[in-house]
Amino acid sequence: MSDKPDIRVLLIDDEQTLLEYLSKRLLREGFTVKATFSGEEAIEAASNDNYDVAVVDLKMPGIDGVETQKRLKKIQPFLQCIVLTGHGSIESALKSGQQDAFKYLLKPIDYEDLVEAIKEAYKKKVEFVNQKFKEQVEEIYRSGLGAKGIKKAIRELRKLYGID
Amino acid sequence: MASIKQLEQQLKKLSLELSKHEIEFHQARQYLQSILENSDDMIFATDVDGTLLSLSKGGERVLGYRSEEITGSFIKQFAVNPQEFEKLIRKFQDEGSPVRFELPFRHKDGHTVYCDVSLISLTNTNGQNMGVVGICRDMTSWKQLQEHLIRVDRLAEIGRIAAGIVHEINNPLAVISEIAGWTKVMVEDAKRLSKKAKKELTKSVNDIMEQTRRCRAVTHQLLGFSRDSAPEKTDVNLDELIRQTITFLQPELKYKDVEIVYNFETTPIHVSTDQKMLEQVLVNLVTNAIHAITDKPDGKGRIEFQIKEGDGHVEVAISDNGPGIKEEDREKIFNLFFTTKPSGIGTGLGLPICQNIMKKLGGEITFETEVGIGTTFRILIPSE
Numbered sequence: 225m226s227d228k229p230d231i232r233v234l235l236i237d238d239e240q241t242l243l244e245y246l247s248k249r250l251l252r253e254g255f256t257v258k259a260t261f262s263g264e265e266a267i268e269a270a271s272n273d274n275y276d277v278a279v280v281d282l283k284m285p286g287i288d289g290v291e292t293q294k295r296l297k298k299i300q301p302f303l304q305c306i307v308l309t310g311h312g313s314i315e316s317a318l319k320s321g322q323q324d325a326f327k328y329l330l331k332p333i334d335y336e337d338l339v340e341a342i343k344e345a346y347k348k349k350v351e352f353v354n355q356k357f358k359e360q361v362e363e364i365y366r367s368g369l370g371a372k373g374i375k376k377a378i379r380e381l382r383k384l385y386g387i388d
Numbered sequence: 389m390a391s392i393k394q395l396e397q398q399l400k401k402l403s404l405e406l407s408k409h410e411i412e413f414h415q416a417r418q419y420l421q422s423i424l425e426n427s428d429d430m431i432f433a434t435d436v437d438g439t440l441l442s443l444s445k446g447g448e449r450v451l452g453y454r455s456e457e458i459t460g461s462f463i464k465q466f467a468v469n470p471q472e473f474e475k476l477i478r479k480f481q482d483e484g485s486p487v488r489f490e491l492p493f494r495h496k497d498g499h500t501v502y503c504d505v506s507l508i509s510l511t512n513t514n515g516q517n518m519g520v521v522g523i524c525r526d527m528t529s530w531k532q533l534q535e536h537l538i539r540v541d542r543l544a545e546i547g548r549i550a551a552g553i554v555h556e557i558n559n560p561l562a563v564i565s566e567i568a569g570w571t572k573v574m575v576e577d578a579k580r581l582s583k584k585a586k587k588e589l590t591k592s593v594n595d596i597m598e599q600t601r602r603c604r605a606v607t608h609q610l611l612g613f614s615r616d617s618a619p620e621k622t623d624v625n626l627d628e629l630i631r632q633t634i635t636f637l638q639p640e641l642k643y644k645d646v647e648i649v650y651n652f653e654t655t656p657i658h659v660s661t662d663q664k665m666l667e668q669v670l671v672n673l674v675t676n677a678i679h680a681i682t683d684k685p686d687g688k689g690r691i692e693f694q695i696k697e698g699d700g701h702v703e704v705a706i707s708d709n710g711p712g713i714k715e716e717d718r719e720k721i722f723n724l725f726f727t728t729k730p731s732g733i734g735t736g737l738g739l740p741i742c743q744n745i746m747k748k749l750g751g752e753i754t755f756e757t758e759v760g761i762g763t764t765f766r767i768l769i770p771s772e
């Protein structure tokens with residue numbers, strides 16, 4: 225799958241069987257997938273590894289989709305979130321809108337729609353990261369640090385942006 | 389002995405007084421008459437046996453009879469429940485003090501008129517009981533409003549229940565659809581399957597996916613009941629939408645001998661409206677048409693579609709050659725929970741929802757029906 229970029233996807237849904245099959249399909253298409261079954265688990269995963277796109281179910285026991293999204297964004301500000309919502313939870317969908325969800329998909333989701341949304345979200349993330357990274361690198365150069373300082377600052381920046 | 393003159397004077401005085409009383413009497417009578425003729429309330433008088441002596445103009449309106457048609461008959465027979473009315477009158481006569489109660493009457497044409505009834509004793513100058521006067525206020529519209537509110541309440545409740553059920557069904561539906569999707573790619577990848585087996589498996593999996601799509605369409609429709617969103621207008625090709633509706637309902641049509649006729653213009657007619665809402669109206673109406681021709685004991689069922697462009701609107705007519713709607717059912721078909729289908733099949737939601745949606749779309753829904761010939765439903769969609 226060389227024509228596809230390696231997109232790191234974090235799936236969060238308490239419906240384990242759904243995630244099992246969804247993960248398999250996404251893996252087969254060449255995505256890197258981590259399946260988590262609760263908000264807590266997802267936050268832990270996001271503290272350890274970098275992800276490009278999170279697919280979050282709105283209604284979950286424990287911390288719900290809105291809260292999960294909020295905390296994920298705190299850990300990885302560039303992470304794009306796709307929110308899965310059932311009907312009748314439009315209000316909470318709007319609430320999660322305040323957390324800048326990239327897109328909402330109505331459950332039950334259509335697989336093709338989801339793949340499309342993940343790719344779009346990734347594109348947005350890359351643009352966003354590039355722009356911010358550029359701005360911050362320019363700032364580092366302007367700050368008048370020495371060569372060693374600049375190197376260190378950029379290394380930290382790379383870490384923050386998840387650029388390995 | 390009084391002189392003739394004196395007597396004459398007395399007579400004059402008496403006749404003067406008499407004419408004065410006559411005037412008073414006349415005025416009182418006129419006053420009463422104008423009340424009886426102009427009040428919207430039904431005012432009636434009966435003798436002690438409950439035989440109707442007089443009925444006001446308002447009473448003629450409430451019951452639908454002319455006063456002279458029914459004076460002399462028992463008043464109780466115009467109540468929906470005569471025994472109950474008689475019991476109330478008797479109780480009132482025994483106790484003597486004025487009473488008030490709610491009682492339904494039956495109009496000449498059969499419909500029920502809900503009245504707020506006050507009874508008053510009719511006594512002669514000796515204080516003897518001569519009968520009963522009743523003043524009845526028509527409360528039907530108030531009652532209807534009350535019932536409407538209860539219905540709206542029930543609909544909201546149904547909506548809440550539907551939303552809950554749909555959510556529970558959507559999740560396993562999503563899982564089934566995912567597993568089918570995975571199976572499909574597994575079949576594609578499988579190396580040792582024969583071409584024939586691959587084809588067979590792929591078709592089966594596609595069928596599973598198609599059925600989950602169908603379920604999803606149903607759950608989405610169900611949610612239309614509970615959601616109160618504003619219409620989202622897009623350009624809708626009506627010809628295509630109607631054909632799609634028939635495709636969607638194909639499983640219902642499969643085992644029935646039905647002819648579908650499209651009387652369309654050569655160029656498809658477009659209208660700007662909410663496609664999903666209109667689709668729901670069409671699905672409901674066509675479903676009803678299918679049920680109507682299923683009940684048909686003789687011959688082939690036919691469902692006919694016609695689209696016409698009118699002045700400021702587009703009209704879609706859906707006709708069936710089913711048994712038609714019985715006269716007594718006609719005014720009830722848009723009532724919530726009214727159904728002629730067997731329980732478990734009819735919910736009594738379809739037509740009220742159609743009406744509700746058409747109202748939201750700024751259009752309307754009407755029907756024509758003839759017993760033994762068929763029914764045509766027309767929806768008018770505003771075209772700006």
